[in-house]
Amino acid sequence: MDQKEVVYVVSDSVGETAELVVKAVATQFNGGHVEIRRSSYVEDFEDIEDVILLAKDSRCIIAYTIVVPSLKEYLDQRAAEERIYAVDLLNPLMNAFTTKFNKTPHHQPRMMRKLDEEYFRKIEAIEFAVKYDDGRDPRGITKADIVLIGVSRTSKTPLSMYLAHKRFKVANVPLVPEVPPPDELFEIPRRNCIGLIISPDKLNEIRKERLKALGLGSKASYASFERILDELEHAEKIMKRVGCPIIDVSNKAVEETAGLILEILKKERSF
The missing domain is CATH 3.40.50 (Rossmann fold)
Incomplete structure (x- = not known):
């Protein structure tokens, strides 16, 4: 045999x-x-x-x-x-x-296993950013590594995805005067949250372009100065209440803002 x-x-x-x-x-x-x-x-x-x-x-x-x-x-x-x-x-x-x-x-x-683990962490973070984008589910706020808050068109979603590719779980919450902010926002450590602000002129310009892309008139209240000033004032009040760091994104690329976010968080905690 x-x-x-x-x-x-x-x-x-x-x-x-x-x-x-x-x-x-x-x-x-x-x-x-x-x-x-x-x-x-x-x-x-x-x-x-x-x-x-x-x-x-x-x-x-x-x-x-x-x-x-x-x-x-x-x-x-x-x-x-x-x-x-x-x-x-x-x-x-x-x-x-x-x-x-x-x-x-x-x-x-075991370098390959380390690479695999990094890859799956990134995929998990991307899925998290999609699931908890635009305040869809406030439960994500307490699970996130980073929570971004700000008015519409302050690059919250692009920033969430950019940071997700660096393996951070990011939730973002739009601040709108007509909608009370979720309670979870005031329950998390202030170091977990970043407020995003923008100049009224820049926001007006961005929103007009957004309306044009949607085939809507530029005179809609969404892009009006009065509406923009109300939203920014409301957002700053919320940010002060949360006590979070604030970044002005007016003339910054997503990569630049993300770098500032990581610098701020590095001072607060160690990743």
Whole structure:
């Protein structure tokens, strides 16, 4: 009876990358019938010895993704001593990066997992910004890292999305004289909230353009100076009541305002 064909997948991380590579190669031979035994989170020489002990009496290959030089060298040495075929799946490409791009690898395990975690945090923050945009659900105020408040057309939504891409959960609340601000706004720490103000002239200009884009007349009360002054006065009263920092966004790009927000928050707390 033929001895079972085994590939030991050894990694200082989860080992998913190595296993996928092994499976891709295995499909080219006998329909991919090979047994894969994964050894994850290899952190010291003893972990490697455990794999060597299992592998030396088998008809097997060790396929590994180990980036810590001392562990890699030890595995190569022990595999050679026991006449076990060991394949480094990362080093040839890492050497190519070093040679061609003149870059030095970090040699830190689990970097991919860190990148994945960062990615999913960003997606979660973006979904949060969409869900709690424009005061749709006041419950988001108490869950947010940052709460933006201000009158309509002070870039609350673009700022929310920009900050979400930096992995901050942002809720924004429009301040309108006819609508009482949500109670949650006065329950959160003042350091969680940022007020956005704008000059009446600039807001009038922006709102006229907005009305034009919607096919509406520029004389609508939304863009009238009287209405704008009322809204700004109401908003400033709310901001003073909240006690939050205030930023004038009149002639600032979204990136510039976001930078100021992060500077203000950095003084208040550590991210």
